[in-house]
Amino acid sequence: MTILGFFLLIIFGTFRLGLSAWEKGESSREEYQRTRIVSQLIFQQMKSAVAYKVKTQKAEGDFLAFEGKARSLKFVSTLSLKARKPSGLVYAFYEFREGGPGGGQLILYEGRVMNKNFLDDPPREEASIPLLEGLDDVRFEYYQEEDANKNRTEGWVGEWSAKEEDALPTAMRVTVFPRKGSGWIEEAPLQIMASLPANRYEELRPRGLTQGPFRGRAAPPIGR
Numbered sequence: 001m002t003i004l005g006f007f008l009l010i011i012f013g014t015f016r017l018g019l020s021a022w023e024k025g026e027s028s029r030e031e032y033q034r035t036r037i038v039s040q041l042i043f044q045q046m047k048s049a050v051a052y053k054v055k056t057q058k059a060e061g062d063f064l065a066f067e068g069k070a071r072s073l074k075f076v077s078t079l080s081l082k083a084r085k086p087s088g089l090v091y092a093f094y095e096f097r098e099g100g101p102g103g104g105q106l107i108l109y110e111g112r113v114m115n116k117n118f119l120d121d122p123p124r125e126e127a128s129i130p131l132l133e134g135l136d137d138v139r140f141e142y143y144q145e146e147d148a149n150k151n152r153t154e155g156w157v158g159e160w161s162a163k164e165e166d167a168l169p170t171a172m173r174v175t176v177f178p179r180k181g182s183g184w185i186e187e188a189p190l191q192i193m194a195s196l197p198a199n200r201y202e203e204l205r206p207r208g209l210t211q212g213p214f215r216g217r218a219a220p221p222i223g224r
Contacts, residue, residue: 031184038131039192045079045092046172047194051201052076052089052113064201066168067119068160071096073140073172074119082110082129089113093123094174096138103134103179134184137177142169168199 053062067074073094080090093109108131109123142160146153160169173193178184 035132035184035190039190041081042094042131042174043192043194045077045081046075046174046192047196048077048079049075049168049172049196050078050089050198051168053201054119064162064166064168065091065113065119066160066162068140068142068162068169068172070139070158071137073174075168076113080110081108087112091118094140095123096135099133099135103136104138105130106132106135106138106176132176134179135176136179139175139177141173141175143171143173145170167201168196170199171195 049066052065054065055062065074065076073092075092076089077092078089080087081092083090089112091111091113093111095107095109096104097107098104108129109127110129111118111121111123111127139158141156141158144152144154144157144160156173162168171193173191176190176192178187178190180187
């Protein structure tokens with residue numbers, strides 16, 4: 001009986017260990033699928049960014065609704081991640097929020113584009129959408145073209161001021177750094193990059209050659 005009990009204890013322990021490994025594998029696979037889907041959605045929304053001008057009564061005049069920083073990003077897009085059906089232009093605000101031992105989060109706020117300076121409105125907490133969790137950091141970067149007049153070389157920069165440039169960057173890149181031991185299958189940084197075909201604002205032409213105020217020129221290939 002002692003020997004039988006000993007063998008049953010070994011078998012039961014092995015079964016529990018295998019079940020725990022299977023459950024962990026299933027959880028990791030589900031998290032991987034979720035991360036892949038979220039990454040595709042972020043890519044599609046960034047690629048759908050448009051050069052939308054905010055009307056203002058200030059002396060500085062109208063300006064493009066785009067604010068790119070190292071840990072946050074604000075822009076106008078034709079694609080909503082919240083709405084199930086097309087709902088026109090939406091205002092997207094991505095932000096990295098530092099967390100506790102479990103890691104930080106990549107948060108998305110969305111809102112309808114209004115005829116006012118919505119860039120200055122603080123986001124409503126109840127409208128926040130946690131996209132990715134268990135993160136150490138998130139970095140946003142913006143691709144600038146070479147400009148001899150400004151003595152500027154092409155490359156990735158950490159901030160983008162649409163008011164100064166009067167244009168959107170030709171591409172955007174977001175790098176997600178997962179926290180070690182947070183449950184990600186691959187602990188290497190995740191990178192999402194999208195070019196912006198409609199990165200310059202153009203007025204509606206009288207000939208009807210454009211379909212709206214954000215016809216843009218194609219962005220050059222970025223493979224450097």
